Amino acid sequence: MGSVEIRSKQTTNSPGLIDVRAGIRKVSSVAARFSLSNLAIKDRLPLLIGPLLSGIIIASTWASYRGVRESSLELGRQRLQNLTQQLATISQQSAATLLNKTLIVGGFL
Numbered sequence: 133m134g135s136v137e138i139r140s141k142q143t144t145n146s147p148g149l150i151d152v153r154a155g156i157r158k159v160s161s162v163a164a165r166f167s168l169s170n171l172a173i174k175d176r177l178p179l180l181i182g183p184l185l186s187g188i189i190i191a192s193t194w195a196s197y198r199g200v201r202e203s204s205l206e207l208g209r210q211r212l213q214n215l216t217q218q219l220a221t222i223s224q225q226s227a228a229t230l231l232n233k234t235l236i237v238g239g240f241l
Contacts, residue, residue, distance in 0.1 A: 168180075
């Protein structure tokens with residue numbers, strides 16, 4: 133096997149680019165910019181499905197939270213109305229009993 137010599141020269145109009153004649157490829161000296169089009173489909177697919185799946189999980193969790201919250205608030209309202217009715221009934225019965233006892237005691241005096 134023979135060795136391959138690659139010669140490179142820096143272009144004058146673009147100081148950040150290197151012209152590699154063997155591969156006819158330009159590489160940025162800062163860093164190769166990240167682009168999904170540079171990746172193979174087997175590498176792109178997980179990067180696209182991951183955020184999509186995360187978004188679906190977040191949306192369904194939020195919808196479930198809202199449903200549970202709404203139903204618990206409705207249940208709390210019903211319990212409060214029921215408790216208010218029970219307290220009103222007990223208060224009326226208590227007032228009637230107290231009035232009755234007052235009349236009985238007043239009749240003896």
